[in-house]
Amino acid sequence: MNTQWITICKTQDLVKGSGVCALVNGRQVALFNLGLAQAKVVATSNWDPIGKANVMYRGIIGSESNTPYIASPLHKQRYSLLDGASLDGNSETLVMHQVKLEDQNVLVKLSH
Amino acid sequence: MSSLSQVKVVVVGNGMVGHQVVEQLRQKSDEVQITVIAAEARLAYDRVHLSEYFTGKTAEQLALTDEAQYQEMNVNFHLNTRVTNIERKEKFVETDSGQRFSYDKLILATGSYPFVPPITRHEQEHCLVYRTIEDLEAIQASADVSKVGVVVGGGLLGLEAANALKQTGLETHVVEFAPQLMGVQVDPTGGNVLKSKIEALGVTVHVQKATQVIKEGETSRYRMEFADGTFLETDMILFSAGIRPCDQIAKDNDLEVGPRGGIIINNHCQTNDDDIYAIGECALWNNFIFGLVAPGYTMARVVAGNICGHPQEQFTGADMSTKLKLMGVDVGSIGDAHAKTPGALTYTYENQPEGIYKKLVISEADNKLIGAVLVGDNSDYDTLLQYALNGIDLPEFPEQLILPTSRGDSPALGADALPNEASICSCHNVSKGDIIAAVDAGSCDLGAIKQCTKASTGCGGCSALLKNVFESELQKRGVVVSTDICEHFSYSRQDLFNIVKVGKIKTFHDLLAKHGQGLGCEICKPAVGSILASVWNDFVLQPDHVGLQDTNDTYLANMQKDGTYSVVPRVAGGEITPAKLIALGQVAQRYQLYSKITGGQRIDLFGARVEQLPLIWQELIKAGFETGHAYAKSLRTVKSCVGSTWCRFGVQDSVTQAIDIENRYKGLRSPHKLKMAVSGCTRECAEAQSKDVGIIATENGWNMYVCGNGGMKPRHADLFATDLDTETLIRYIDRFLMFYVRTADRLQRTSVWMENMEGGLEYLKQVIIDDSLGLADELEAQMQHVVETYQCEWNTAIQNPTSVKRFRQFVNSDEKDMNIVFVEERGQIRPARESEKVELSLNADEGFSSANSTDKAEAVV
Ligand code: SRM
Ligand SMILES: Cc1cc2nc3c(=O)[nH]c(=O)nc-3n(C[C@H](O)[C@H](O)[C@H](O)COP(=O)(O)OP(=O)(O)OC[C@H]3O[C@@H](n4cnc5c(N)ncnc54)[C@H](O)[C@@H]3O)c2cc1C
Numbered sequence: 001m002n003t004q005w006i007t008i009c010k011t012q013d014l015v016k017g018s019g020v021c022a023l024v025n026g027r028q029v030a031l032f033n034l035g036l037a038q039a040k041v042v043a044t045s046n047w048d049p050i051g052k053a054n055v056m057y058r059g060i061i062g063s064e065s066n067t068p069y070i071a072s073p074l075h076k077q078r079y080s081l082l083d084g085a086s087l088d089g090n091s092e093t094l095v096m097h098q099v100k101l102e103d104q105n106v107l108v109k110l111s112h
Numbered sequence: 113m114s115s116l117s118q119v120k121v122v123v124v125g126n127g128m129v130g131h132q133v134v135e136q137l138r139q140k141s142d143e144v145q146i147t148v149i150a151a152e153a154r155l156a157y158d159r160v161h162l163s164e165y166f167t168g169k170t171a172e173q174l175a176l177t178d179e180a181q182y183q184e185m186n187v188n189f190h191l192n193t194r195v196t197n198i199e200r201k202e203k204f205v206e207t208d209s210g211q212r213f214s215y216d217k218l219i220l221a222t223g224s225y226p227f228v229p230p231i232t233r234h235e236q237e238h239c240l241v242y243r244t245i246e247d248l249e250a251i252q253a254s255a256d257v258s259k260v261g262v263v264v265g266g267g268l269l270g271l272e273a274a275n276a277l278k279q280t281g282l283e284t285h286v287v288e289f290a291p292q293l294m295g296v297q298v299d300p301t302g303g304n305v306l307k308s309k310i311e312a313l314g315v316t317v318h319v320q321k322a323t324q325v326i327k328e329g330e331t332s333r334y335r336m337e338f339a340d341g342t343f344l345e346t347d348m349i350l351f352s353a354g355i356r357p358c359d360q361i362a363k364d365n366d367l368e369v370g371p372r373g374g375i376i377i378n379n380h381c382q383t384n385d386d387d388i389y390a391i392g393e394c395a396l397w398n399n400f401i402f403g404l405v406a407p408g409y410t411m412a413r414v415v416a417g418n419i420c421g422h423p424q425e426q427f428t429g430a431d432m433s434t435k436l437k438l439m440g441v442d443v444g445s446i447g448d449a450h451a452k453t454p455g456a457l458t459y460t461y462e463n464q465p466e467g468i469y470k471k472l473v474i475s476e477a478d479n480k481l482i483g484a485v486l487v488g489d490n491s492d493y494d495t496l497l498q499y500a501l502n503g504i505d506l507p508e509f510p511e512q513l514i515l516p517t518s519r520g521d522s523p524a525l526g527a528d529a530l531p532n533e534a535s536i537c538s539c540h541n542v543s544k545g546d547i548i549a550a551v552d553a554g555s556c557d558l559g560a561i562k563q564c565t566k567a568s569t570g571c572g573g574c575s576a577l578l579k580n581v582f583e584s585e586l587q588k589r590g591v592v593v594s595t596d597i598c599e600h601f602s603y604s605r606q607d608l609f610n611i612v613k614v615g616k617i618k619t620f621h622d623l624l625a626k627h628g629q630g631l632g633c634e635i636c637k638p639a640v641g642s643i644l645a646s647v648w649n650d651f652v653l654q655p656d657h658v659g660l661q662d663t664n665d666t667y668l669a670n671m672q673k674d675g676t677y678s679v680v681p682r683v684a685g686g687e688i689t690p691a692k693l694i695a696l697g698q699v700a701q702r703y704q705l706y707s708k709i710t711g712g713q714r715i716d717l718f719g720a721r722v723e724q725l726p727l728i729w730q731e732l733i734k735a736g737f738e739t740g741h742a743y744a745k746s747l748r749t750v751k752s753c754v755g756s757t758w759c760r761f762g763v764q765d766s767v768t769q770a771i772d773i774e775n776r777y778k779g780l781r782s783p784h785k786l787k788m789a790v791s792g793c794t795r796e797c798a799e800a801q802s803k804d805v806g807i808i809a810t811e812n813g814w815n816m817y818v819c820g821n822g823g824m825k826p827r828h829a830d831l832f833a834t835d836l837d838t839e840t841l842i843r844y845i846d847r848f849l850m851f852y853v854r855t856a857d858r859l860q861r862t863s864v865w866m867e868n869m870e871g872g873l874e875y876l877k878q879v880i881i882d883d884s885l886g887l888a889d890e891l892e893a894q895m896q897h898v899v900e901t902y903q904c905e906w907n908t909a910i911q912n913p914t915s916v917k918r919f920r921q922f923v924n925s926d927e928k929d930m931n932i933v934f935v936e937e938r939g940q941i942r943p944a945r946e947s948e949k950v951e952l953s954l955n956a957d958e959g960f961s962s963a964n965s966t967d968k969a970e971a972v973v
């Protein structure tokens with residue numbers, strides 16, 4: 001498994017307050033830009049473990065008592081963007097990937 | 113009592129009351145042995161809502177219990193079995209199948225049967241009655257082969273039966289022997305108002321007609337000949353001329369019955385045999401038979417109490433006040449409706465143009481309300497009933513209680529003004545005190561209150577009052593009844609609307625910074641997105657708004673289970689040229705989209721990948737289509753029927769009207785989706801009465817209906833205004849829609865909005881028609897702004913490179929999502945099931961992709 005930092009796209013490819021998706025070594029990665037003024041990016045798996053479709057990046061970003069989360073666009077189950085855990089008590093989780101910004105570039109390091 | 117386990121109770125009849133006594137007995141004791149003997153083929157069902165069978169309720173949905181529940185409650189039951197004899201000395205009953213059941217206590221809950229007047233030849237095939245589910249099945253079968261139906265009897269049940277016949281599509285008549293309708297509950301003036309309202313709805317009423325004979329008809333199956341020499345032809349006849357108690361087994365076994373029937377009972381509901389009780393509609397108490405379910409329930413409670421060791425409980429009469437809606441016409445009757453009490457004085461209010469009649473009966477001596485009649489508007493019923501039941505002193509000018517609110521404040525009776533004994537739910541005998549006790553015991557939502565007190569789980573008539581009492585109790589305890597939309601804004605949707613408008617706020621970010629906290633969520637973001645669109649009508653995919661939209665709005669299409677989308681172009685009024693049909697077909701074929709005609713008179717194309725959407729729309733727009741907003745909380749479709757242009761019955765051009773209306777309101781963002789329809793005559797082929805706004809052509813213009821709903825909880829629309837010209841119609845719709853947009857909660861359809869509106873339909877009429885809030889100009893101007901700033905969002909989107917960029921599966925690759933796999937069915941695609949995907953040996957876990965599998969997926973399509 002490749003655990004290098006990989007350059008994915010430019011920061012201007014991100015969408016403020018919403019998500020986009022990237023294909024990284026055959027895996028679908030959802031990139032969420034939580035920052036309103038400045039880009040603040042989180043990366044998770046794009047697979048909706050309950051809806052069983054590659055759609056997480058199309059969900060709505062929200063927060064519950066300061067925990068940012070992403071709500072599935074299919075059936076609204078929410079997953080924390082801090083650790084990928086379900087906020088609705090489900091056992092399903094999202095895989096979190098590391099992400100960083102360097103000179104207008106977005107880099108991702110895949111988890112296993 | 114020492115040991116109830118020895119006590120054998122036999123209940124005869126499993127109607128609503130017979131079932132209630134079983135529940136009450138079991139609640140009070142797990143030990144008494146209960147045997148139920150029931151003549152009908154099924155256990156108890158909700159007779160009160162029987163008519164809903166015609167609007168789609170099934171026997172299962174009407175059931176009050178089922179066999180498994182009875183088994184669990186350890187109740188023996190015998191269906192299809194009739195008690196024919198009571199051996200009082202040896203204490204057993206005998207059934208028509210020859211079985212014997214011994215009892216310690218016997219409860220007769222045999223109810224009543226419909227009375228059929230002794231008309232010559234009334235026993236023919238299509239002469240029916242209205243009491244059981246089997247009766248309704250027979251009525252439906254008869255209606256299927258009939259065109260005209262007559263109900264004999266213009267009382268409460270007769271009118272309900274007439275409504276049912278009308279719903280089955282028959283030309284409907286009501287024949288009443290007395291000079292007025294509903295003579296028991298309303299006075300002659302009220303009866304007249306009711307008659308004209310019902311006739312306006314297309315049911316012909318014949319009063320003072322005594323049917324003598326039913327002969328063979330000439331134009332229809334039968335001819336009913338009346339005593340005055342006139343006649344009426346019909347294909348079926350439904351008798352609803354009153355009920356008679358089922359008291360034969362009592363008579364045969366020397367239990368006392370009244371001169372006109374009914375098993376005589378004392379305050380403990382005992383017959384002249386101490387071990388035999390009678391309850392419900394078979395019982396005669398104080399020379400009176402109660403034809404309503406609530407008194408029967410009270411009797412059931414008393415008997416269960418008496419048997420289980422509470423001999424002090426007694427039945428001491430019941431309130432016979434009724435509130436109902438007959439064919440959409442409100443009728444209410446409280447206490448001494450006919451002002452028979454010596455010294456009674458009355459106040460009346462009649463509004464002929466609108467068909468509203470209200471009467472108060474008061475006893476001047478002690479300044480109390482003792483009766484009331486309401487026709488055409490029941491909004492004062494709850495308040496008046498509380499005045500009457502609780503002997504509350506009348507206000508200085510009692511007439512204020514029935515005068516229209518716009519002309520002075522009506523002193524509405526707040527929940528706080530009620531004494532603790534005030535009965536809130538008469539079906540289940542729940543007082544205000546009971547509700548307070550439940551709140552004190554920790555019930556903190558309405559559902560819990562309903563569950564533990566049973567309030568509002570009978571006829572449902574008390575639900576608004578229950579809510580008021582409950583909320584006022586919570587408030588007294590310092591609990592804030594939160595109307596906040598979510599944790600990010602301490603405001604209701606209505607507040608947010610006003611903040612956005614008054615504060616000229618144009619973005620979510622701005623609103624959050626000034627009036628909220630956190631990041632927002634999937635609740636407040638779409639709600640604010642919708643408010644911003646209603647007020648400013650900017651392009652919804654502007655960068656500031658993108659993150660607010662539900663996924664469907666973000667991609668201007670409806671997401672399907674596999675992450676693909678559907679495409680629905682607007683087909684205003686359902687009218688489409690052959691050229692456009694062909695163009696649509698060509699696009700569908702080119703992109704291999706699954707095609708289906710929707711329930712909204714247009715065509716839905718499914719299975720588009722996100723990256724295909726702009727390409728598909730580019731082609732559709734070139735062919736002259738625009739977005740259908742199937743993805744948005746906004747106007748969906750305005751259905752039409754062909755109308756006067758083609759149809760031989762049409763009286764106005766419904767198609768043109770529907771197209772004009774659809775084009776006017778398309779794109780309007782609202783709290784929930786909006787549906788409308790226009791029918792060209794009263795046959796109503798466009799089903800306008802199930803829409804948020806329904807329009808039905810008349811000889812003189814258009815009738816406007818509002819707040820109908822299909823879907824999960826269907827609601828028949830209310831007639832709002834009649835015979836409007838087009839200009840007035842549009843003006844009213846403008847105001848109606850904008851008022852809804854301003855004041856409704858998020859995701860609240862107009863039907864639910866109406867159900868929760870204080871003052872109901874009458875209030876809405878005052879606001880929209882009489883402009884009682886002075887808002888009309890503003891509402892119209894705001895609508896005009898939305899109309900003038902309309903844009904086809906897809907057209908804007910495909911011309912905007914930033915927007916088009918959104919429609920990529922991957923920011924860094926042109927690959928496709930390999931988890932999307934189709935198989936063929938009936939010549940079109942459909943999403944492959946998980947098992948099929950496994951078979952196709954595709955890795956369905958995380959978007960696995962390789963050149964080979966791409967080929968494979970394509971090959972399947
Ligand atoms: C396509 C269609 C079914 C069909 O094949 O005929 C349909 C499909 C959907 N309906 Fe519907 N409804 C369709 C006509 C209806 C109708 C009939 C009508 O409009 O005459 C009704 C009942 C009438 C009414 O709304 O009062 C209807 C009542 C609902 C409801 C329940 C609404 C309610 O108030 O109870 C929902 C759920 C909701 O909105 O919350 C719903 C939701 C949906 C959704 C959006 C469910 C979803 O979230 O995926 C479906 C997606 C459509 C899509 O992907 O394109 N659909 N839906 C119909 C599209 C009509 C159109 O041309 O726009
Ligand atoms: C269409 C309709 C609408 C109504 N609307 C309302 C309303 O809005 N509000 C309201 O308060 N009330 C309404 N009512 C009246 C209400 O339904 C009755 O008051 C209530 O059902 C009476 O219950 P019951 O158990 O006494 O009698 P029933 O429900 O008639 O039950 C009696 C049962 O006993 C059975 N039985 C009879 N004889 C024997 C025997 N010898 N052996 C075994 N079983 C026997 C019968 O078959 C029947 O099943 C309505 C009634 C109808 C028909």
Ligand code: SF4
Nearest residue numbers: 708710711716823824
């Ligand atoms: S009825 Fe249900 S399944 Fe059918 S289209 Fe409507 S929402 Fe979808």
Ligand code: FES
Nearest residue numbers: 537539570571572
């Ligand atoms: S009054 Fe009938 S449910 Fe409460």
